[in-house]
Amino acid sequence: MSLVESWDRYAVGSKPRRAVNGKGETTWLNWTQYADHGPDESVLGPLAGRRVLELGSGSGSNLAHLVTLGAVGQGVDVAPVREVVARERWGDLPGLEFRTAEATAFLSETDGTYDVVLSIFGAVWFVDPDTLLPLIRSHVAPGGILAFSHLPPGSQGPKTARAGLRHDRTPDEWERILTGHGFSDVRVSLIDPPEGAAVGTMLVRAVAA
Template identity: 85%
Template sequence: MSLAESWDRYAVASKPRRTVNATGDTTWLNWTQYADHGPNESVLGSVAGRRVLELGSGSGSNLAHLVTLGATGQGVDIAPARETVARERWGDLPGIAFRTAEATAFLKETDETFDVVLSIFGAVWFVDSDTLLPLIRLRMAPGGILAFSHLPPGSQGPKPAKSGLRHDRTPDEWGRTLTGHGFSDVRVSLIDPPEGRAVGTMLVRAFAA
């Protein structure tokens, strides 16, 4: 079974995202693995008028929220089922597009540049950094922001079968890796889990130097 087929099987079995969150919002950005928990899109600064790329866009809900705030969004996911779901739910939203592709293949093929690149439990966690990060940096506008989240290194959590190696790094390791690939002002936050849960979330931001 190919990597795309493995991720597609995982996508088909995944529970759909809610249509409304705890505060009654129909769109929102969620950095963590827990519902209604963690920071919102404000960690990116204003996204109005900015071009956003999400690598591992899933159902498209995070990207759609940014588009409702004035961004133009491109979502990329390796699983065909993800594109189908995203298009069905968000395809009528002006300024948003979805594509099935492996992250490095998309970045090699596109000639677009982006102001914001997101990866929420997505490609940055699963693709070799020495391959992926230079490609991301090449497609980023000067001063653009890369932001991604994943489980802290050494923590336990569900892993899709045959999904590939997770690239866990400590905050210091991410700092060295990102600066080594042309990023600056690396900021790493460890988000505490909600009460009753043991595992938090690592949120990393860096800027195109």
């Protein structure tokens, strides 16, 4: 099974995001694997007028939220069904585009420059950082933000064929890798899980030097 087929099958089986969250909001940003848990978009700084790229944009809900706050959003996902779902739900939102592409292929072809790049359990977790990060850095404006989240290293992830492809790194390793690829001010947070859950979330933020 190809990479695209694998992710497309996973996407088809994924549960859609709720229409409204616990606060009654119709759009929101969720860094963790738990509903209504963790920090919000303030991790990314001011968003009005900013060009935002999400690698692994899924159903588009996180990126759509940033666009409602004034950002211009480009979402990229390797699974074709993700683009279909995202366009169906968010296609009428101005300033928001979705594209089916593998992350490194997209970054190798695009001439776009972004102020913010984010990956929530997305490409940064699944693509060799020594391949992906230089490509990301080449498309982030100086002073721009890269932020991504994934499960902490060594934690039990989804029992899928993709589990062996994850690039788990410790906080110290991420700081070293990101600094080596042109980023600075690396901050790594370990977000505790909500009560009753066992696995937290790692959130990494860095600035394009």
